[in-house]
Amino acid sequence: MNISTLFNQHKTIFITGTDTEVGKTFCASLMVKALLKDNLDIFPFKPISAGTQYYPELEASNNTMANEDAVCLYNAVQRRYSLDQINPIVFDQPIAPHIAAKMAQQALDFNRLDIAYKGIKDLGEVQLIEGAGGWHLPLNDSELLSEWVAQHQLPVIMVVGVKLGCLNHALLTAQAIEQSGCNLIGWIANYIEGDSDIAKQNVAFIKQKLNAPLIHSVQQGQTELV
Template identity: 40%
Template sequence: MPSYFVTGTDTDVGKTYVSAILLKAASEAGKKTVGYKPVSAGCEVINGRLVNEDASQLLANSSLPVSQDEVNPIAFVPPIAPHIAAQDAGVAISAETIKAGYMHLKAMSPDLLIMEGAGGWRLPLGDKRYLSDIVQQLKLDVIIVVGMRLGCLNHALLTAEAVQRDGLTIKGWIANQLHPDMPRYAENLDTLKAEMPAPFLGEIPYAKIPANHELAALTQQLCE
């Protein structure tokens, strides 16, 4: 059962957008899919429950019948770094809860399980612990979403370097165009294709979902 951890070169680079696209494409291809957002910050209280928009998108594009709590077991209201939100709430982010949530979804035998991080690769959980530590323990292959904007070259290469230094395999990277008029977009993309130490999985142009045949090929590759 293929499982991947989707990380980004920074916050707000489109991790959820890309993860949702992949889950939806695989679901429409008849695959059993589920998304997992173990830690989130920036939630609304709806009917007495914390609801995170990113987790809701993963839930909406998963084909397995799971709940918001199963997709997002650890959630905080303020849109700030999760470990700071946890400190303010007087709680600790539990690594065991994160791992248990993953194993629970894995036990459903999905054809594709996507675990999405928060922020970038080295997300603090508090007490000098990081979400990347848990990804290491679960031995997940990593997909990097590169938010295409000024500074993305440095951020992408450093992220890839950190993932590899942690001993994990990068399944590949996806370029997500964040602005329609990024200066020298094509040249930046070509530089990343030449220098990223991992396969180029695809490009998501600004506000445009890739063609169905492109997504079908990618999701088939991810589900193998």
């Protein structure tokens, strides 16, 4: 499926995954590049990130400590938007954001997310929002990011990191998205460990089990969406 067609139907899409480290940012970056190629002004949004590192090449932006996902998306969008716009809420430690927020004595809640979201609402013709971790990411002891996505009725794309255990994770995540009251508009098979015959059989199983379409299969080291 052509990704621009999907964004013509949905101005804003939320990208989640079967877990942390399954390739949400990797796939989101490929999507951003493909959309730019189709002349769509895409704004990539990573509202919450956890984990920063030193980027000497960001000296000019006055902000050399940054989150890896934010920098990936910033580069994918050819630096048309600032790092602060792309990633307004950043915690230094690479841990669950609600714990990082507590440690930093900062609020992390629907209200803070809404303020950040309002701040970027006019950016880009279309927007791709990357969550953090899996679908039910805690914001604090009582609120989940999935509930915020449901409040805003954002359509969802799920990235499945194809590896042992992903069958259960894919079915549970798809079920959870639906139970949250959100629309899973498609999923991406990300062959993080290569496309062995077993990996392909896993993808075939998920494909026949889910109602949502398989939008793309992404190979290891892929540099463009095909």
